[in-house]
Each structure stands twice: as structure tokens, then as C-alpha cells.
Amino acid sequence: MSHDRQEGRGAKTITTRHILLVDDEARLLETVARALHPEEFSTAIAGSAEEAFSLLQARPPDLIVLDIGLPQSSGLDLLARLRSAGVVTPVLLLTAQNEPEDRVRGLEAGADDYLGKPFSLPELIARVRALLRRAGGHAPPQTEMTVGDLRLDPVQHVATRGDIRLDLTSREFALLVYLAEQKGGVVSREMLAKNVWHETSRFTPLNNVIDVQIARLRQKLDEPFPTRLLHTVRGLGFRLKEQA
Amino acid sequence: MRLRVRTRLTLRYTGVFVAVLAVYVAAVFLFQYAQLREQIYRAEVQETEAVEGLLYFGNDGQLHLHDEYYSHPQSRLLVNRLLEVHNAKGDLLLRSQSLFGHELGHPTYPREGVGWFERRDAELSDGRKVLFASHLHPLNGQPILIRLGYDLGPLHATMLRFSYLLLLALPPSVLLAAGAGYRLSRAAFAPLQDMAARAEQITAENLGERLAIPPPGDDELGRMAGVVNQLLERLDQSFQRMRRFTADVAHELRTPLASLRASGEEALMVAPDAQHADLSAVISTMLEESERLTQTINGLLLLSRADNESAPLELTTFDLPELVQEVALLLDVLLEERSLRVDIEVLNDGSKLVRADRMLLRSALLNVLHNAVKYSPEGTRIHVQHAHVHKHGLPMQQVCIEDQGPGIAAGEHTRIFERFYRGTIQASGPSIGLGLAIAKMAVEHSGGHIFADETHVGGLRCCLLLPVAGDNAPSMEHP
Structure with a gap:
């Protein structure tokens, strides 16, 4: 842990x-x-x-x-x-x-x-x-990312778990890519607002939107599968990680 | 409507002028009248002395007047002289024909004419007003009382003509004075007008500017400009203090919050194990509360900055329905989650371009729409209506967002835009209570207007009005 x-x-x-x-x-x-x-x-x-x-x-x-x-x-x-x-x-x-x-x-x-x-x-x-x-000077070329059995291809815009292709909206896909890019690090709601929703103003009520969006992503990403990848870290934010 | 100062001043000045003139006219009139009466009396005294020599007792024992007197009329007035002579017992000895048998005054007063001459006013029984002199004169060893008077009628007629003359001169001179006064007050107010025009141009942005002090500088106007300048100075200083205060508050509140948050987050990051689950929950709660506090402070600072300085606006021209779409799209997941439908109605054709600060307005719309989503019962619809309206003669683009929620109580329609206002029906949830206040600030800073429709029954209907972009709209740019 x-x-x-x-x-x-x-x-x-x-x-x-x-x-x-x-x-x-x-x-x-x-x-x-x-x-x-x-x-x-x-x-x-x-x-x-x-x-x-x-x-x-x-x-x-x-x-x-x-x-x-x-x-x-x-x-x-x-x-x-x-x-x-x-x-x-x-x-x-x-x-x-x-x-x-x-x-x-x-x-x-x-x-x-x-x-x-x-x-x-x-x-x-x-x-x-x-x-x-x-x-x-070595920005990693993000061609494909993997988290456990999840594979993300940002170029082709394709996400799969095992052999099953996930049907994601473009917002869900962007969210997943951003989470994956953090390599298991915790992502706060502010980071998501800035980097996924590209919201610069700090006075927009986005926390609800983010929570609902995460919940919907989790439904598609985790619910049909035995292992969970998307975790809520209470008080901190979210993390995409294969649990030990 | 109240009269302008200049008009009021002229009116007052004219009133005083009329009063002074009236007093003057009355004094001249009274003085002239008294003078003329005095002259008449003197003439009466003189004539009485002349008459004394002309009186004689005829053979019949009757008193007579030498006729040659009539052949030497000294003046027209003398011809009109009224004469009455009594003896010491009060019996009438002689009465001139001009009296037509009327009595000249009272039958005789006690000790009348004993001294030198006496003057009296009397009214004859035919209505003539008379001023007469009385004199006691010894004739042939017995005293006789001579009364000699003049009819005041011609004098009164003269005085009436004189008063007409005086009064006729009054209106033109008053008009003249009023005109002169009006012109004079314009000259006197010109420096004030200049000062007002200058002061009007001083806003929060150029508070450092001052009024020009009209020469010579040490008079009332100069003092006035000086006083206004001192006021501006104090205002300027307090604005600067306020700005510094806002910056200090930002620093003093956010710095400890940063420590608080970092400590909490660090604790969660190093020890999120099951043993400390209770502790983690407590820390999480504290972090959530600190997040709320941060949001509130951010909102307050934003509003306070907007209050104290005109925050730099980035006015651009954009399509309002497009921005509404964008905001609705942002809240899309919330809408789907609650099975809410947004239907958009456009009432008029034509351009929907508005001129405003897009970022600020986006915040405003997001807050209003988010509010509608929050209070909408599941499965209902949110109605968005675009219309072209006129407000104070200016063309405005209006967008109204209407939910089917519980609405708000009567009398709350302006209060919901107040900071931290908690409604009676829409008891606010975890929201910070600044959303609508920020929306109001954002809209008003773009020259727009926001209101809750009081005539609407049911849910809350919140409308935003924004200045239309185009040739007929006032533009901020200069070529």
C-alpha cells in the first residue's frame, strides 16, 4: 500500500x-x-x-x-x-x-x-x-501506455482491457490518458480541471462534473472486469494504478 | 423635477429685487404725498392771513368777504378754497359757495384755533376729502374762527397718476434685472460646470488625477476645487489601502491554507494504510473543508477586486448562444446523470453577437446553469430562451435559463444575488453561496444586467442581458 x-x-x-x-x-x-x-x-x-x-x-x-x-x-x-x-x-x-x-x-x-x-x-x-x-530534454513519446491489462493508444484513440475494446467518449478517453500519464501518481481535481477540461478560471463549479465523469469512466473501465484500476484517494483525488 | 441652481438663484435674486423696489416705490410715494400736503397747508395758512383782511361786518350785521379777492386768483387751487367762519359761540357766520352748503368738519372743536394755526382732515358729507387750517382772529373786537380748506381730490388724482407711473416702470426693470442675473449666474457657474465635467471623468482607474483650480484660486471656487481634490486624495489613498488589503488578505489566508493542505495531503500520501483508516478519514474531511474555505476565499477575493478596482476587462465580440452551448456541454455529464434535458428556444432571427468579457461571462453562465441543474428534479427539463430586447433604449441580447425546481420565495428575487445569501426554499447545499454574486459581478462588469424573473411562476427563471455588438452599440475602441 x-x-x-x-x-x-x-x-x-x-x-x-x-x-x-x-x-x-x-x-x-x-x-x-x-x-x-x-x-x-x-x-x-x-x-x-x-x-x-x-x-x-x-x-x-x-x-x-x-x-x-x-x-x-x-x-x-x-x-x-x-x-x-x-x-x-x-x-x-x-x-x-x-x-x-x-x-x-x-x-x-x-x-x-x-x-x-x-x-x-x-x-x-x-x-x-x-x-x-x-x-x-527527453520528453517521453507517448505512443502507447499500459496500466495492468489496460492499453491506451492516444494516436489511434483506442483503449482496451485484455481483448475487450472500451467504448469511451472523447472526454473519458482524455481523462484516462491523463491519469495514465501520471504513472500511478495521485491526480487532484484541480489538475483534472486544468489539464483535461482546460478550465483556467478557479471559480467554475467543476468538482461535481469531475466526480460524475470519474464515476461514469469507472463504470466502463472497471465494473465489467475483476480488477480495479481507477481508485479514489479520499481527500487527495484519483489514481490509475494496478493494485499490488 | 427640481429647478436648476442657476434658475433658483435668479428667481431668488429677482424676488429680492422686487421687494426692494416695492419698498422704494412706497417710500417715494409716501414722501411725495406728505410734501404736497405740507405745501397745501402752507398755502392755506397764507390764504387765511389774506382772508383775515378781506372779512368785514356789513351794515346788516352779517359777515362779508370783499369781492375783489376773487378777481386776484393766485392759483387754481385758491379758487377752490373752502371757507367757513364761526363766532365764539359756534354760530356759523359765513360759508363759501364752493361748500355747497356742506359743513366743513365738526361744528367747532373746543379751543379750536386758540394757538397759532391748526390743521385737520375732514370728510364732507358729499364725500370730498378736505385738509383745512383753523385760526382764531379778532374782528372788530370779537373773536371769529376762520376755517379754510382745500379739496384733496385733485391731489389724490395726481398721486394716483404718479403711482401708476411708478408701477409701470416696475415690470420692465424686474425683467431686465432677472435677465442680467441669469447671465451673471451663468458666468458664476461656468467654473463649477468645468469642475463637474472633469470630476465626471475621474473613475477608479485615474483617481490620481485632480481638478484644475480656477484662478485666482483663493476664492470660493478655488476652495471648492481644493476641497474636492482633498476628497479625491483621501479616496485614492483608501482605494490603494483596499487594494493592498486585498493582496495582504490573499497572502495571509492562502499561505496557512497551503501549509494546512500540504500537511494533510502528505499525511495521506505516506500512511494510507488500513490501520489508520479512521485517521485518514478525519484528514480527508479536513482537506475537503479546507478546499471549501479556499473556494470561498477565492470567490471573495475575486469580488473584492471587482469592487475596488475595475478589473481589466477583455471585451470581445462573440456569439452568445454558442457560449451557452459550450457551457451546457461542460455540464453534459451532470445533465445525463440526472436525466435532465436542456431545450433551447430562439425567439428572434438575426445576429446574436454580444460584446463582453468572455471568460467572466462563461463563469457567470456556468454558475447560473449549474444552479439550475442543482435544483432541477430528476428527469425534468431546463428551458433556455434567447431573445432580442431593448433596455433603456439600448439593444440587448437576453438569455433566460429556467428550471422546474422549487423556485424561490417572493422577495428573494434580488437577494439571491447577494453574497452568501441562503434561500428559504432552495436551501443551499455544499455550494459556496457566492456563485450568483460572482455571476452578477461578471455580467455587470461587461455592461450587462442579471435578474431573476419575478413574474415567472414555478422554478427559477434567471435572465442575463448583454449589450449587443455592432454599429449601433457603444464601442470601447477608438480608431
């Missing part, structure tokens, strides 16, 4: 990635650092821009998670300093000001991604992985 070990398994083959976390909320930093499993990531934490700068020189990270609202000099200033110094390390910005203008300012300052507080941990981890993948 303890999925942290299993999740880290795939990453064991590559070297541990170093991540610098910068935020003035010590508690949040510690939580995030614990959630980024030691098998896959090593982390350093900094509470201010100055501390972050010295840590950067001590050991250059593969990725920086940077909060905009730092006490003295803001996260955006630090980012601008890094970029002007020629540092190209991917930066994931965190901010409590989730307004579109702030997002634009952050991306203009040279951030690679942007996440508004309060974020979901699965989403943070997914984005960290995606950024590292992008930076590593």
Missing part, C-alpha cells in the same frame, strides 16, 4: 535530482521536502532570497521552487538576478496572489511554471517531474 516506495522505483535508475525550495513558511517547506521522496529527489530549503543565493552557489540545483512573497527581496527579484546571471535552472513559482497579471509577470521574469497557493501536493510533484523531464 505504501506507494511512496513504488513511486520512487522508476526514478532509482537515474541519479537523484537536487531541488532548492525557497519560501518563508518553514512548515510548508518541510512538508513539501518530505513529500519529495528521498529516493527520487534531494532537497535544500531556504527561508529568504539571500539564503537561497548562497545555497545556489554551494550546490547548483536541478530545479528551484520559489515563492514570490519572500520577506525582504521578493522571489521575482531573485529570479531576475538569476536569469541575468545566466542561470537557466528551471524555476517553478509559487504565489498566494493567483491573479492573471501575477502569472504573466512571473512568466515574463523567466519562470518556467507557476502554481497558486494553496496547491495540491500531487500537482506540485507532477509539475516538478514534468519540468525536470523538459529540462532533461
Whole structure:
């Protein structure tokens, strides 16, 4: 059941990635650092821009998670300093000001991604992985994915379990592909709203829609078969995974 | 309708002018009248002295007046003189013909004429008004009382003509004064008009701008502009404070929520085993509640930003029925799940293009439609009706969404758009109670209007009106 070990398994083959976390909320930093499993990531934490700068020189990270609202000099200033110094390390910005203008300012300052507080941990981890993948230059060509006896072919738009072809709507198929892409990782409702429904506004009542859509997908995906693949993780979201 | 200040001021000024003029006219009239009476009295005194020398007792013992007096009339008034002479016992000795036998005043007053001359007003029995002088004169050793008066009739006639003259001059001068006053007040109000026009252009976006202070600057108008500028300054500061406050609230509330959520999620991720199922359930509940809190804070911040600053709008032209379709499609699974049918009715042909912020409006429609879905009994239909209407003379595109749910109570039709309003019939479920308030903000920021149809019976019928795009619609762009 303890999925942290299993999740880290795939990453064991590559070297541990170093991540610098910068935020003035010590508690949040510690939580995030614990959630980024030691098998896959090593982390350093900094509470201010100055501390972050010295840590950067001590050991250059593969990725920086940077909060905009730092006490003295803001996260955006630090980012601008890094970029002007020629540092190209991917930066994931965190901010409590989730307004579109702030997002634009952050991306203009040279951030690679942007996440508004309060974020979901699965989403943070997914984005960290995606950024590292992008930076590593080996975006996996998604031709076919398998989860247990489920096979997904995004090109042909075909999903099968064993020999049986599943009759899915395009939304259900997109949902299934997105879940599969997370390789057993938990997917929050916010991630689904953003990535499957492409809903940018945070004020649209989509949670009901997502729950119903998941339930309908489960009817087609799991009910006719002995093993369940689509799981609800209460409080977190959903996960597509062959249970051990 | 109330009169404009300028008109009111002119009216008041004219009223005061008329009153002053009336007092002046009355004073002139009274002064002139008193002067003329005084002149008449003096003439009477003079003539009485002349008459004294002309009186004599004839052989018959009767009193006579030398006739030659008549051949030297000094003036027309003198001819009209009225004369009466009494002896000390009050017996009538002589009465002039001009009295036509009427008595000149009272039979004689006690001690009349004992001093120098006395003046009295009297009215003859034929109605003539008379001013007469009395004088006691010794003639041949016995005192006689001479009364000599003039008819005031000609004087009164003159005074009447004089008063006509005065009153005739009044209306033109009042008109003239009113005209001048109206022009003057326009000149006086011109700087105020300028200030009003300028102030009208100052909105939340350019609160930093100020009114020009009309020269010389230290007069009433200058002070007024100064005071308005100070007000703008305070307003500007409070807006800025409000903006900072909103940003601070966002930070101060979302940061602990982020910690709360991350801790909860981490706990669930590391220990979701069966042993701790109870604990996991508790944490899950806490996460769900924190999610609700986050939604509420996000909604409140959105509304507060909309209140405090005109959030930058992205006005585009788009097809309204198409957007409704898109939103309905998004809720498709919910509709299927509850076996709800959406039927769309289009009342008029022609363009359905509207001009609004599409993102905001999408949120609004989603909230309204989601609300309809939430309260619709299973298996019913949701009726969507598109129509072209006019509101305040402007062409608008209207879309009404009508469910067959329980509806709302009378008097709630405007209140359901209030923040956190909880209806009496549609007791809200887990929704955050900000959906319709956000919809209202979104529609109104696009220059539209949202309302619940009070005339509709049954379920809730919620209508959105949006400005039509096109040549006749006011455009925000300038070439």
C-alpha cells in the first residue's frame, strides 16, 4: 500500500535530482521536502532570497521552487538576478496572489511554471517531474501506455482491457490518458480541471462534473472486469494504478 | 423635477429685487404725498392771513368777504378754497359757495384755533376729502374762527397718476434685472460646470488625477476645487489601502491554507494504510473543508477586486448562444446523470453577437446553469430562451435559463444575488453561496444586467442581458 516506495522505483535508475525550495513558511517547506521522496529527489530549503543565493552557489540545483512573497527581496527579484546571471535552472513559482497579471509577470521574469497557493501536493510533484523531464530534454513519446491489462493508444484513440475494446467518449478517453500519464501518481481535481477540461478560471463549479465523469469512466473501465484500476484517494483525488 | 441652481438663484435674486423696489416705490410715494400736503397747508395758512383782511361786518350785521379777492386768483387751487367762519359761540357766520352748503368738519372743536394755526382732515358729507387750517382772529373786537380748506381730490388724482407711473416702470426693470442675473449666474457657474465635467471623468482607474483650480484660486471656487481634490486624495489613498488589503488578505489566508493542505495531503500520501483508516478519514474531511474555505476565499477575493478596482476587462465580440452551448456541454455529464434535458428556444432571427468579457461571462453562465441543474428534479427539463430586447433604449441580447425546481420565495428575487445569501426554499447545499454574486459581478462588469424573473411562476427563471455588438452599440475602441 505504501506507494511512496513504488513511486520512487522508476526514478532509482537515474541519479537523484537536487531541488532548492525557497519560501518563508518553514512548515510548508518541510512538508513539501518530505513529500519529495528521498529516493527520487534531494532537497535544500531556504527561508529568504539571500539564503537561497548562497545555497545556489554551494550546490547548483536541478530545479528551484520559489515563492514570490519572500520577506525582504521578493522571489521575482531573485529570479531576475538569476536569469541575468545566466542561470537557466528551471524555476517553478509559487504565489498566494493567483491573479492573471501575477502569472504573466512571473512568466515574463523567466519562470518556467507557476502554481497558486494553496496547491495540491500531487500537482506540485507532477509539475516538478514534468519540468525536470523538459529540462532533461527527453520528453517521453507517448505512443502507447499500459496500466495492468489496460492499453491506451492516444494516436489511434483506442483503449482496451485484455481483448475487450472500451467504448469511451472523447472526454473519458482524455481523462484516462491523463491519469495514465501520471504513472500511478495521485491526480487532484484541480489538475483534472486544468489539464483535461482546460478550465483556467478557479471559480467554475467543476468538482461535481469531475466526480460524475470519474464515476461514469469507472463504470466502463472497471465494473465489467475483476480488477480495479481507477481508485479514489479520499481527500487527495484519483489514481490509475494496478493494485499490488 | 427640481429647478436648476442657476434658475433658483435668479428667481431668488429677482424676488429680492422686487421687494426692494416695492419698498422704494412706497417710500417715494409716501414722501411725495406728505410734501404736497405740507405745501397745501402752507398755502392755506397764507390764504387765511389774506382772508383775515378781506372779512368785514356789513351794515346788516352779517359777515362779508370783499369781492375783489376773487378777481386776484393766485392759483387754481385758491379758487377752490373752502371757507367757513364761526363766532365764539359756534354760530356759523359765513360759508363759501364752493361748500355747497356742506359743513366743513365738526361744528367747532373746543379751543379750536386758540394757538397759532391748526390743521385737520375732514370728510364732507358729499364725500370730498378736505385738509383745512383753523385760526382764531379778532374782528372788530370779537373773536371769529376762520376755517379754510382745500379739496384733496385733485391731489389724490395726481398721486394716483404718479403711482401708476411708478408701477409701470416696475415690470420692465424686474425683467431686465432677472435677465442680467441669469447671465451673471451663468458666468458664476461656468467654473463649477468645468469642475463637474472633469470630476465626471475621474473613475477608479485615474483617481490620481485632480481638478484644475480656477484662478485666482483663493476664492470660493478655488476652495471648492481644493476641497474636492482633498476628497479625491483621501479616496485614492483608501482605494490603494483596499487594494493592498486585498493582496495582504490573499497572502495571509492562502499561505496557512497551503501549509494546512500540504500537511494533510502528505499525511495521506505516506500512511494510507488500513490501520489508520479512521485517521485518514478525519484528514480527508479536513482537506475537503479546507478546499471549501479556499473556494470561498477565492470567490471573495475575486469580488473584492471587482469592487475596488475595475478589473481589466477583455471585451470581445462573440456569439452568445454558442457560449451557452459550450457551457451546457461542460455540464453534459451532470445533465445525463440526472436525466435532465436542456431545450433551447430562439425567439428572434438575426445576429446574436454580444460584446463582453468572455471568460467572466462563461463563469457567470456556468454558475447560473449549474444552479439550475442543482435544483432541477430528476428527469425534468431546463428551458433556455434567447431573445432580442431593448433596455433603456439600448439593444440587448437576453438569455433566460429556467428550471422546474422549487423556485424561490417572493422577495428573494434580488437577494439571491447577494453574497452568501441562503434561500428559504432552495436551501443551499455544499455550494459556496457566492456563485450568483460572482455571476452578477461578471455580467455587470461587461455592461450587462442579471435578474431573476419575478413574474415567472414555478422554478427559477434567471435572465442575463448583454449589450449587443455592432454599429449601433457603444464601442470601447477608438480608431
